[in-house]
Amino acid sequence: MPFQRFVETGRIAVVSDGSNKGKLVGIVDVIDQTRVLIDGPCSNVPRNQVRLNQLHLTKFRIKFPYTTPTRVARKAWNDSKVDKKWAETVWAKKVAAKEKRAQLTDFDCFKLRRARSRRI
The missing domain is CATH 1.20.5 (Single alpha-helices involved in coiled-coils or other helix-helix interfaces)
Structure with a gap:
């Protein structure tokens, strides 16, 4: 069975480790093979880098350009109703x-x- 969840810009993930454990974040940019830049505009997670082994990828993906500002990510997050889809x-x-x-x-x-x- 081929992979369904790729590490890509706009992929929604759940933080599995650290102070933001259990919160939803969006991948804003891929830094290298092991690190990504994340932003949680609606879950109060500040923009920072995190290792990929600290994330669990979900099936949700929102469309925005890479390295987008937080306000654009927040608008795309709210337009796609990620929180509602996640709760279901x-x-x-x-x-x-x-x-x-x-x-x-x-x-x-x-x-x-x-x-x-x-x-x-």
Whole structure:
């Protein structure tokens, strides 16, 4: 099966490491084989370089020229409704469920186990 997600200008990715972990960013420019310039205009991620092994590429891509300013990237991001499309994916739903489960207290976990055992 051929590759579907390429490292290219406009590709949307999720940061997997560092202080911006879990946030959506757009690739603005490819610096070399291991680094890219990213910008997260709507997720409050400043424009900076990041290693490719710190990113998870998504299937979404927006159209803008490489090394575009943040205002142009923000307009393309909003026009293509990336946040809405991302929220509808199974990947985003799994991340949200994992965060919700991490927020449970001991008593909530007990109630969940109890309800699950009664169901079976």
